[in-house]
Amino acid sequence: MTHEYSTQELMIIAAARQIADGERIFVGMRLPITAYGVARLTHAPNAVGLFESGVARYEPADGMLYTMCDGPNQLGAAWTTGLIQIMGLLSGGRVHAGFIGGAEVDRFGNINTSYIGDIDDPKVKLPGSGGAPDIAAMAERLVIIINHQKHRLVEKVDFITSPGYLDGGDARKKAGLPGAGPAVIITDRAILKPHGPSNEFHLASIHPGHTVEEVVGNTGWDLKSFPEVEQTPEPTKEEMDALHHIDKEGFWRS
Amino acid sequence: MSLSEAISTFVQDGCNIVLGAALENAVPFAATHELIRQGRRELNMIAPISDISTDMLIGAGCVTEVTGAWVGNVSGGMGHNFRRAAEKGLPHPIKVNDYSNFTIGMAFFAGAYGLPYIPVKTILGSDIMKSNKNIRLAEDPFSGEPVALVPALKPDVAFLVVQRADKAGNSHIWGSTGLTQEASIAANKIIVLADEIVEPEVIASDPSRVLIPGFGVDAVCHVPAACHPAPLIGKWKRDNHFFHDYHKETRDPADFDRWCDEWVRDLPDHEAYRAKLGGQLEDLRILGDIPSAPANYATE
Numbered sequence: 001m002t003h004e005y006s007t008q009e010l011m012i013i014a015a016a017r018q019i020a021d022g023e024r025i026f027v028g029m030r031l032p033i034t035a036y037g038v039a040r041l042t043h044a045p046n047a048v049g050l051f052e053s054g055v056a057r058y059e060p061a062d063g064m065l066y067t068m069c070d071g072p073n074q075l076g077a078a079w080t081t082g083l084i085q086i087m088g089l090l091s092g093g094r095v096h097a098g099f100i101g102g103a104e105v106d107r108f109g110n111i112n113t114s115y116i117g118d119i120d121d122p123k124v125k126l127p128g129s130g131g132a133p134d135i136a137a138m139a140e141r142l143v144i145i146i147n148h149q150k151h152r153l154v155e156k157v158d159f160i161t162s163p164g165y166l167d168g169g170d171a172r173k174k175a176g177l178p179g180a181g182p183a184v185i186i187t188d189r190a191i192l193k194p195h196g197p198s199n200e201f202h203l204a205s206i207h208p209g210h211t212v213e214e215v216v217g218n219t220g221w222d223l224k225s226f227p228e229v230e231q232t233p234e235p236t237k238e239e240m241d242a243l244h245h246i247d248k249e250g251f252w253r254s
Numbered sequence: 255m256s257l258s259e260a261i262s263t264f265v266q267d268g269c270n271i272v273l274g275a276a277l278e279n280a281v282p283f284a285a286t287h288e289l290i291r292q293g294r295r296e297l298n299m300i301a302p303i304s305d306i307s308t309d310m311l312i313g314a315g316c317v318t319e320v321t322g323a324w325v326g327n328v329s330g331g332m333g334h335n336f337r338r339a340a341e342k343g344l345p346h347p348i349k350v351n352d353y354s355n356f357t358i359g360m361a362f363f364a365g366a367y368g369l370p371y372i373p374v375k376t377i378l379g380s381d382i383m384k385s386n387k388n389i390r391l392a393e394d395p396f397s398g399e400p401v402a403l404v405p406a407l408k409p410d411v412a413f414l415v416v417q418r419a420d421k422a423g424n425s426h427i428w429g430s431t432g433l434t435q436e437a438s439i440a441a442n443k444i445i446v447l448a449d450e451i452v453e454p455e456v457i458a459s460d461p462s463r464v465l466i467p468g469f470g471v472d473a474v475c476h477v478p479a480a481c482h483p484a485p486l487i488g489k490w491k492r493d494n495h496f497f498h499d500y501h502k503e504t505r506d507p508a509d510f511d512r513w514c515d516e517w518v519r520d521l522p523d524h525e526a527y528r529a530k531l532g533g534q535l536e537d538l539r540i541l542g543d544i545p546s547a548p549a550n551y552a553t554e
Contacts (some may be wrong), residue, residue, distance in 0.1 A: 040308065052355050053277040054430035066329040066494050067277035067305075069430060074487055080430045081279070083302065084363060087356040091376050114352065119385050125340035127326035127333065130303065130356035134376035163379030175379040176400030 005235050007188050008252045010207055011145065011241060012038060013235040014186050018097065018143045021047045024089065025133045026098035029065060029160045031145055032079040034100070034246055036060055041242035050089065052131040054081045064251065087131060090138040093178060098135035099143045105159045107200050109144060109164025109182035111136065112157035118157065129161045136162035148187035154220040157206040163201035169170040172199075191232055192223075200224070257480075258523060259446065260473035262445045264411055268296045270321075272412040275362075275437035276399035277286060278328050279429060279487060280415040281305055283445050284524040290314040300409050302355045302433055305484060308499055309333030312348060313510045314518070320529030321351040321407070323358055329494055335510060342508060352382045356391065357404050359433050361394025364406035373383035373401040376434030387399035412441035414466070415481045417489055423471025424457040424464060428546075435465050443472045448482040449489050458550060475540050477524050479535060491538045 015035035115125030298319035314333030483493035
């Protein structure tokens with residue numbers, strides 16, 4: 001290892017690598033917006049960040065944002081407008097990728113942020129969808145970020161707030177969803193990707209310091225692996241320099 | 255008109271109310287407080303997100319129905335009152351009408367422009383299609399592909415916060431506006447909470463910045479910092495500590511009642527609320543000046 005990094009920083013760099021230059025990306029707060037900033041400073045200087053409330057930005061805002069509507073996210077924006085104008089880019093098929101998280105994700109990449117338990121008598125009522133279903137349905141691809149715990153990576157979610165591959169196979173296409181679906185699940189232990197005609201998520205790479213047994217043991221379905229499981233590439237010096245430039249206070253360092 | 259008078263005139267028990275259509279900025283919290291003070295009941299609160307406003311109204315027993323995409327505390331976590339109501343029926347059971355942000359936006363759009371419903375693709379595949387019986391799966395008669403039909407939403411009353419308005423309600427808003435325009439036009443009555451009241455010439459000098467013209471507005475209330483603790487671009491910063499404290503101080507019903515007495519029920523109006531905040535509010539006032547370039551409307 002050539003330089004120090006935290007697990008969160010590794011996840012940010014892995015997320016940043018999902019953004020290609022010139023792409024329009026639904027960013028979201030916290031980890032994804034930091035990843036967007038790293039991508040802009042490294043390999044994707046022409047990426048565009050979109051925020052559901054009605055904001056499009058080139059440069060990410062300076063400093064820590066608590067919500068996408070905070071003043072610093074609007075100062076110097078490419079566009080401050082309405083929700084329909086920004087999310088209409090999605091509906092019109094003009095968005096390349098979106099980042100979303102959730103309480104639960106299942107083996108087909110379906111995400112739940114609505115109800116744990118029964119809809120009519122929920123054990124936990126989660127805050128809800130926001131714009132995540134719209135992003136999951138329409139963006140060309142989806143990047144899912146979630147902590148790797150057995151109760152979070154589950155066999156089947158109680159409620160599909162945001163669709164992945166639904167029941168697997170070509171179910172997503174049959175349901176009329178234009179976007180290709182989730183391309184990757186980035187966790188604090190590993191990276192999973194859909195594999196084969198079923199589109200079930202398989203173990204693609206393991207973060208340094210973690211083992212296959214540990215990852216499988218913390219997954220709520222019988223997690224299978226790609227023919228060759230790699231180690232998640234470590235952040236480069238350039239990527240870490242960019243991250244430190246954005247995260248001056250070291251929020252993600254521990 | 256005072257906010258108290260506007261609410262007693264235009265809001266009855268059982269009303270369908272849009273409050274917080276801009277998402278996390280310009281949330282009309284002053285109206286939230288006044289609805290609680292006046293003890294309105296059986297409200298249907300409609301908004302894409304609206305931060306902790308809906309959670310407060312649920313805790314105060316004003317709400318039996320929630321229509322929206324997300325209810326909670328955006329920077330603080332879950333909304334304790336929303337969870338209690340949805341999970342345990344406390345203080346009342348609530349009916350939740352789930353939407354995604356774009357579908358509720360299109361429902362307002364349909365309501366605003368007289369379309370009975372609007373076909374969308376962005377909610378396909380989501381179980382919101384099952385939990386919200388109003389949204390129907392259909393076949394696009396042109397392409398034969400699946401499509402979701404979202405019926406128009408036509409609220410009774412919309413509250414919105416604007417940076418400045420004249421006395422007739424002609425209003426300037428800048429920064430991102432979420433669904434403010436569609437939700438307001440869809441509503442039967444519009445109540446404007448203006449941070450500043452200006453001369454009509456100020457608004458008329460830049461009609462492109464008018465989101466809602468005065469001829470559609472039913473009441474204009476001058477309420478500085480009506481958005482607190484949410485931000486208002488160029489006027490007020492977000493009070494992040496307030497959201498965090500709300501989360502900590504409303505964990506159980508008795509705690510929420512204490513919080514609600516202290517910050518809402520024991521205060522006669524928003525002026526008293528501002529006075530109670532005192533220096534905390536002054537620290538949030540934006541003092542800097544970064545104006546946009548003027549737009550020339552000369553005709554010759």
